[in-house]
Amino acid sequence: MLKSVSIQAENGAEPLFSPLSLAVAPGSVTTIVGPSGIGKSTLMEFIGGHLPRGFRASGDVILDGRNVTRLPAEARRIGILFQDAALFPHLSVGDNLAFGLAAHVRGRAARTAAVAMALDQAGLPGFAARDPATLSGGQRARVALMRTLLAEPCALLLDEPFAKLDPALREELRRFVFDHVRDRDIPVLMVTHDAADAEAAGGPVVSL
Numbered sequence: 001m002l003k004s005v006s007i008q009a010e011n012g013a014e015p016l017f018s019p020l021s022l023a024v025a026p027g028s029v030t031t032i033v034g035p036s037g038i039g040k041s042t043l044m045e046f047i048g049g050h051l052p053r054g055f056r057a058s059g060d061v062i063l064d065g066r067n068v069t070r071l072p073a074e075a076r077r078i079g080i081l082f083q084d085a086a087l088f089p090h091l092s093v094g095d096n097l098a099f100g101l102a103a104h105v106r107g108r109a110a111r112t113a114a115v116a117m118a119l120d121q122a123g124l125p126g127f128a129a130r131d132p133a134t135l136s137g138g139q140r141a142r143v144a145l146m147r148t149l150l151a152e153p154c155a156l157l158l159d160e161p162f163a164k165l166d167p168a169l170r171e172e173l174r175r176f177v178f179d180h181v182r183d184r185d186i187p188v189l190m191v192t193h194d195a196a197d198a199e200a201a202g203g204p205v206v207s208l
């Protein structure tokens, strides 16, 4: 839930957008739209705990009843997926996924099994040993998404996550993401310029 969130560039006279309050239901996707430069990405960075230097923000971010506004990013348990989500090039696909695994999955066997299951769910069985450089764009996007989900986030932020994919892949990955968050009851905020993304998300659309 966002309560009266407002963001202002330190050198700017006006806030980027009017104070924003909204609640996102578990398992639903709320889409944020607005003109270029209004502050959508900056809002997502603020919610995730990474407000860029040069900005001030006010208002609160409440997650599962916890006010996380003043917690560091790593304590918020908010998963973030951007358009350019990069995999670690020096790690295999499996190790990229293992990197994301929640800390409570302990022991080598359990972690290997969790990674294998995630690859199956992503439609990439047997890909654990692959070098990320050998994956297609859509395959990389699915691995990046899985890595984010394996951390078992309490909420998910998507900032134009499908923008660089061709239409078929875009639709496939979209379905994959929305099915997952519905299954896991994760609240999602998505920024997009594509009306089809918002329509596929099926949730409320908020204009900044």
Ligand SMILES: Nc1ncnc2c1ncn2[C@@H]1O[C@H](COP(=O)(O)OP(=O)(O)OP(=O)(O)O)[C@@H](O)[C@H]1O
Residues within 6 Å of the ligand: 009, 010, 016, 034, 035, 036, 037, 038, 039, 040, 041, 042, 043, 052, 053, 054, 055
């Ligand atoms: N370090 C900075 N200091 C001051 N202003 C900045 C800084 N970085 C970005 N801005 C400005 O802040 C505003 C918000 O940028 P942001 O990327 O959040 O917009 P956006 O709505 O996501 O845009 P787009 O749809 O084009 O991605 C822009 O007007 C941008 O020029």
